[in-house]
Amino acid sequence: MDNTTLTEQTAAEASQALKGLSAAVNEILFGQETLIETVILALLAGGHLLLEGLPGLGKTELVRTFSKTLDLDTKRVQFTPDLLPGDITGNPMLQEKDGQRTFVFQEGPVFTNLLLADEINRASPKTQSALLEAMQERRVTVMGTTYALPFPFFVFATQNPIELEGTYPLPEAQLDRFLFKLNVYSASKETLEKIITARTLGQEPVVRKSMTGEQLARISQLTNKVFLPEIVKSYIARLVHATYPNESTAAKVIKFGASPRAAIGLASAARARALLEGRIHASVDDVRMAAPHVLGHRIIINYQDRMEGVTPESFIAKLIAEINPEEAELPKSLSAAKIK
Amino acid sequence: MPPSTETEQIWMRHARWTAWGANLFWWMQRYLPLFLAWNLISAVGVIYARQQRWPQDVIIWSYIGGAVVLALIALGLAWKRFLTQRDGLIRLEEHLGLKSALSAAREGIIAWPPLPAERSAPFNFNWGPIATPISASAILLIVGCLIPVDKADAKVAITNPEQPIAWEELEAWVEELEENDVVEEVALEELKEKLNELRQQPAEQWFTQSSLEAGDNLRDQTQQDLQKLAQEMMNASAMMDAMRQVGNEPFSEQAKALDAEFAKSLQKMQLGTMPIDGELMEMLKKMGDCQACSGIDPSKYKLVKGKLDKNGKLVAMMAKLDPEDLEEMLLIAGQCMMPGNGGIDRGPGAAPLTANATESRVKPGKLEAVSNDDLRNASLGDTIAIQDRAPDENEAGEAFTITNTSGAASLGEGGDVVWKNELSPEERQLLENYFQ
Incomplete structure (x- = not known):
């Protein structure tokens, strides 16, 4: 596969490979097709993921399955209140060699391709912030020395929405580093039946390898070449701008809107989805699909409206309904019709 | 399949029509409230014009003129909201689920997608805001044209209304x-x-x-x-x-x-x-x-x-x-x-057999004329009129009198005097029945 140019053929090949990846993960995780597809989008866009859900819903299993099927180096850190930044980034160790004592940097678990940060909100803010540089700049600085992280590098963090005692909510700056925040929901009755049939307690499922890390990196590079038409750029800009307080009817409930990083993330996610579907250009539909995952954790809703039941999901649904792809509005006597 | 350039032209034409369609509705959204107000004024104006007997041409051309002026004003107001051809293209790709393929093709990234087999409206129409003012306008105009009016009497033309x-x-x-x-x-x-x-x-x-x-x-x-x-x-x-x-x-x-x-x-x-x-x-x-x-x-x-x-x-x-x-x-x-009709200067001669040719309202009662064409058998004293009027307060029963020709009335003699002049109709009837 040529990784320098993006043609309709290479896009189709990439799409085929990604569908293979999706199928391999779906063989292990049942009833999570949308979640798996969104995780693949995050991998293509080179973004980090924050998974939120109750214990036992398969968050860790999802990450482990991806690491196995992609043949990526994976490390897992269980975040606890006594975890120190050095426990993540690594520490300089005093070593004696040839009669001389020197500090040798001992790499922490962050030096991996896929880092699973389990229950990230249980660590102290100091430890949480140790991940900031790693996530944004893909490097770590310890005692004045900067160390580059391996490529690709992804952080898949999980957090539990209950049992909030003794937890430290992630600061906004930290949240902004995550491309997507995904909610993991309980399985349906049919899915549970499948799980019971296929899995036995204490037995690890066998994961089929579908793609190498290099292949993923090449496809990820192709993602950056997906064309973003003017209308899509304009739509992303208007959508993000409309999250600012009082910039749209929907944004009356907003205290703080999404950052420019959100716009960049939205564009990357739209590109990734286009490639996943074998297209060489992104569309407004791609933006609409990615918007809830990209914007949801980047906006802050007024306290009063939050108490009245306004959620990020409901706000974004209203926003998408309000902002038209075309800049011009339609008269009241007309509404957009779509062939299904 | 048509060649690419032709496909592009067809798509662009569809986009233009789509934009024009939306623009038409924008214009109507601005125009219809003005149109309704104009029809309300026109309905009142038509009633007035009908009262004043203005020529129909003047009424019709005034109405059309006003409507055209308002249409132009509405066009000016709606102009800045109008959709461009690019907007039309976006609406089309949204409608057809082409995932921004037309926008990408317009920018030369991909080939123009094939034309759809069937065309359909890229909008859902909400007829309420359009139909309501139009029907209300029609009703107003019909009322204005059909409502009965008192036409002004133009017999005395007041030339200078500023004087008393x-x-x-x-x-x-x-x-x-x-x-x-x-x-x-x-x-x-x-x-x-x-x-x-x-x-x-x-x-x-x-x-x-x-x-x-x-x-x-x-x-x-x-x-x-x-x-x-x-x-x-x-x-x-x-x-x-x-x-x-x-x-x-x-x-x-x-x-x-x-x-x-x-x-x-x-x-x-x-x-x-x-x-x-x-x-x-x-x-x-x-x-x-x-x-x-x-x-x-x-x-x-x-x-x-x-x-x-x-x-x-x-x-x-x-x-x-x-x-x-x-x-x-x-x-x-x-x-x-007329001779024989009273008055101190009345002259001699036979009274005519009829007082008047038509019913008269001169007296308070109803006076009906009767005539006798057979003049050979007519003579003085013939009944010439029958009067039926409201009774005076001193009179009993219905005041039904028979007018005889002047000067020929007879009071009668003996008992006649009584029943002719002093009895009420009921008493008279009773008396007549007795004697029969």
């Missing part, structure tokens, strides 16, 4: 009298002079109490004069008829009386504040006695009589004589001249 209405009326009378040569010019000049005197006051005093009162007095006085003249003219006309009837016996008492009455009437017409036109007066004077009247050429008689009647009616109408009063006046004039 009494002056206007006087002016109109003078004009009318001059036009028809009804009265002497000198009298009219006098009237004009009086009117001018009123006008010569400063304009700001025209509507003061004293000025308005003076104008009203002059009008009322003139109206009374005209009424008198009209009365005299009717009287003279009726006398001319009578004179012509008795023309065969010019030296009879009746003829002499009529001659004297006619001369008196002419004198009144000549010496009144509003004297009759000199020419007509001369002609009337020539017929001044019964002999002359009967001997005159019938066509000339008709001419003079016709002119007198015509002028009389005109003056009566101008002077706003009540039609009932006018009718009564004519009736009395006619009856007074």
